[in-house]
Amino acid sequence: MRRTIYTDEHEQFRTLIRSLVQSEVVPHYPDWEAAGAVPKSFYRRLGELGVLGIRVPEEYGGAGVTDLRFSAVIAEELARAAVGFGGVRVHTDIVLPYLLDCASPDQLARYLPGFVSGETMTSIAITEPGTGSDMASIRTSARREGDTYVLNGAKTFITGGANSDLFLVVCRTSRAEGDRRGGLSILLVEADSPGFAVGRMLRKVGLHAQDTVELSFTDVAVPAANLLGEEGRAFEYLTGNLAQERLSIAFAACAAAEAAIEVTRRYVSERRVFGEPLSDFQNTKFVLADCHAETSAARALVDRCLASDADGDLTPVEAATAKLFCTEVQGRVVDRCVQLHGGYGYMVEYPIARLYADARVSRIYGGTSEVMRSVIAKAL
Ligand SMILES: Cc1cc2nc3c(=O)[nH]c(=O)nc-3n(C[C@H](O)[C@H](O)[C@H](O)COP(=O)(O)OP(=O)(O)OC[C@H]3O[C@@H](n4cnc5c(N)ncnc54)[C@H](O)[C@@H]3O)c2cc1C
Numbered sequence: 526m527r528r529t530i531y532t533d534e535h536e537q538f539r540t541l542i543r544s545l546v547q548s549e550v551v552p553h554y555p556d557w558e559a560a561g562a563v564p565k566s567f568y569r570r571l572g573e574l575g576v577l578g579i580r581v582p583e584e585y586g587g588a589g590v591t592d593l594r595f596s597a598v599i600a601e602e603l604a605r606a607a608v609g610f611g612g613v614r615v616h617t618d619i620v621l622p623y624l625l626d627c628a629s630p631d632q633l634a635r636y637l638p639g640f641v642s643g644e645t646m647t648s649i650a651i652t653e654p655g656t657g658s659d660m661a662s663i664r665t666s667a668r669r670e671g672d673t674y675v676l677n678g679a680k681t682f683i684t685g686g687a688n689s690d691l692f693l694v695v696c697r698t699s700r701a702e703g704d705r706r707g708g709l710s711i712l713l714v715e716a717d718s719p720g721f722a723v724g725r726m727l728r729k730v731g732l733h734a735q736d737t738v739e740l741s742f743t744d745v746a747v748p749a750a751n752l753l754g755e756e757g758r759a760f761e762y763l764t765g766n767l768a769q770e771r772l773s774i775a776f777a778a779c780a781a782a783e784a785a786i787e788v789t790r791r792y793v794s795e796r797r798v799f800g801e802p803l804s805d806f807q808n809t810k811f812v813l814a815d816c817h818a819e820t821s822a823a824r825a826l827v828d829r830c831l832a833s834d835a836d837g838d839l840t841p842v843e844a845a846t847a848k849l850f851c852t853e854v855q856g857r858v859v860d861r862c863v864q865l866h867g868g869y870g871y872m873v874e875y876p877i878a879r880l881y882a883d884a885r886v887s888r889i890y891g892g893t894s895e896v897m898r899s900v901i902a903k904a905l
Pocket of ligand 1: 615648649650651652655656657658659681682683684685729732737886889890891892893894895896899
């Protein structure tokens with residue numbers, strides 16, 4: 526299908542990322558998976574190449590791009606090689622918009638240069654052991670004492686947390702009767718703050734080179750100057766920023782489905798069963814045709830949303846629709862592609878096995894498919 530969202534600049538960037546992935550990611554990926562994280566030195570390498578600062582304003586060392594198309598190019602190239610950049614997508618696509626929308630000039634000057642260079646990697650900590658989809662139930666609390674907040678609580682499933690230097694921590698700063706969503710705030714917590722601890726690295730079904738951790742806060746004294754935006758408005762900030770986060774998951778899911786079809790197309794033309802190439806069986810052709818049709822629909826939808834995002838008018842409902850549709854397509858497509866690989870599809874050295882394991886979480890994080898349906902249903 527003809528695509529119209531990219532310019533020559535995006536295609537030149539694609540060439541850079543493709544060669545970076547082949548030379549500096551693919552050879553090391555098994556080691557990164559075994560370690561459960563991308564090394565910090567690689568984040569600094571991405572910083573040197575300007576990858577982390579694409580959407581950061583020029584005055585802080587970035588390129589000042591405002592939309593997500595360069596991120597989409599990265600997602601397509603990573604999916605093509607069935608690898609990942611660890612916590613980078615959270616850093617560039619999810620955390621950055623909060624900083625740009627809500628941080629004070631002092632906070633921007635303090636954190637953005639390191640954000641761009643990879644010296645200051647970032648994570649966002651919303652989810653708690655007892656609270657995921659229902660963000661209004663957050664229990665991590667911060668009480669104001671003079672010019673500090675005293676932070677207590679625990680977070681879980683935090684992407685990039687083992688290597689991050691700065692955490693956007695969503696916590697309760699007050700409780701208003703009858704307003705569950707009020708009273709939540711975001712604090713910028715530095716990793717070396719006394720009382721802050723990164724807990725165990727969680728073992729996951731997929732995304733093995735992306736660290737996911739628990740965090741704990743015991744009487745952490747956070748300077749009041751580290752409040753992001755205004756006190757009590759976190760829920761509004763969270764819902765306001767979810768559209769780009771969800772679009773980012775949608776385009777990664779679509780790219781992964783396309784990559785799964787491509788590796789499977791190659792596999793079935795090489796594999797012979799009952800004396801014939803697997804690709805000659807009508808079932809193989811029909812399954813791949815179905816995968817292609819569904820993925821093409823996902824591609825059309827996600828490219829339309831990327832274009833809306835570039836025009837600055839992507840709506841939360843459009844983003845939820847794209848996330849729901851693309852991640853569900855990804856799930857169906859990778860599953861069928863594993864089936865066409867037979868037993869080899871279950872072997873981790875085959876890219877389809879990694880695409881399969883990495884796919885499952887797309888329907889869960891960034892809001893589950895059920896939450897996406899609720900968002901869409903409310904608008905109908
Ligand atoms: C690999 C990974 C990385 C993550 N990274 C981060 C991160 O960096 N930062 C962070 O803060 N969080 C992160 N998360 C957390 C993620 O956002 C949550 O797991 C997700 O929001 C779901 O919350 P939960 O796990 O508590 O599930 P629950 O909310 O307990 O959901 C359980 C089930 O109930 C369903 N459900 C919930 N509400 C409704 C409803 N209203 N109607 C119908 N069904 C409903 C859900 O769809 C689901 O099927 C990550 C999770 C994973 C797995």
